[in-house]
Amino acid sequence: AQSVTQLDSQVPVFEEAPVELRCNYSSSVSVYLFWYVQYPNQGLQLLLKYLSGSTLVKGINGFEAEFNKSQTSFHLRKPSVHISDTAEYFCAVSVSGTYKYIFGTGTRLKVLA
Amino acid sequence: GAGVSQSPRYKVAKRGQDVALRCDPISGHVSLFWYQQALGQGPEFLTYFQNEAQLDKSGLPSDRFFAERPEGSVSTLKIQRTQQEDSAVYLCASSFLAGAGELFFGEGSRLTVL
Numbered sequence: 001a002q003s004v005t006q007l008d009s010q011v012p013v014f015e016e017a018p019v020e021l022r023c024n025y026s027s028s029v030s031v032y033l034f035w036y037v038q039y040p041n042q043g044l045q046l047l048l049k050y051l052s053g054s055t056l057v058k059g060i061n062g063f064e065a066e067f068n069k070s071q072t073s074f075h076l077r078k079p080s081v082h083i084s085d086t087a088e089y090f091c092a093v094s095v096s097g098t099y100k101y102i103f104g105t106g107t108r109l110k111v112l113a
Numbered sequence: 114g115a116g117v118s119q120s121p122r123y124k125v126a127k128r129g130q131d132v133a134l135r136c137d138p139i140s141g142h143v144s145l146f147w148y149q150q151a152l153g154q155g156p157e158f159l160t161y162f163q164n165e166a167q168l169d170k171s172g173l174p175s176d177r178f179f180a181e182r183p184e185g186s187v188s189t190l191k192i193q194r195t196q197q198e199d200s201a202v203y204l205c206a207s208s209f210l211a212g213a214g215e216l217f218f219g220e221g222s223r224l225t226v227l
Contacts, residue, residue, distance in 0.1 A: 100158065
């Protein structure tokens with residue numbers, strides 16, 4: 001069975017500093033990987049996705065993530081965060097060719113002025 | 114509409130009441146998902162529809178939960194005889210494809226059972 005681990009439940013960071021949100025997954029088969037963002041009282045919105053090809057994926061709002069198959073990781077990064085990036089971030093995995101998406105427990109990013 | 118629409122946004126029910134939550138997906142999206150999100154947790158899969166067919170209901174916590182999508186568009190999640198542990202945000206998502214495509218989420222229906 002597939003699983004997703006987001007070890008950091010909360011990450012505080014100062015404005016304009018870099019940030020990395022960690023995501024590890026377990027799967028014995030090929031997977032697709034996603035990062036979603038959830039602002040307060042809103043639904044989830046896709047930040048970026050990895051399906052195949054280049055392991056470095058760029059998304060919206062200046063975020064990027066790198067797929068590392070050997071370490072089964074898909075960490076999310078941003079070189080300089082803004083106050084508006086304060087939100088909950090969810091990593092998700094989907095087994096290639098199936099409909100099942102498994103979400104992590106989320107990381108709350110708090111950007112401090 | 115342009116996005117996934119869910120109603121009601123907020124629902125307070127007394128324990129034992131029945132509730133119905135509605136999801137209107139993006140037009141043309143064949144896949145529809147229901148997720149349950151408890152406070153401080155990630156979304157947990159409840160059920161999946163491809164058009165009007167419910168292909169997977171393995172995530173429904175009990176037989177008090179029932180979902181339908183009779184015409185392959187609007188879906189309703191019904192919870193009978195609500196209990197306090199049913200309190201959560203219920204998220205609906207749709208996708209043109211499943212397994213590779215982006216999930217488009219509604220804003221959710223927050224259910225509080227007193």
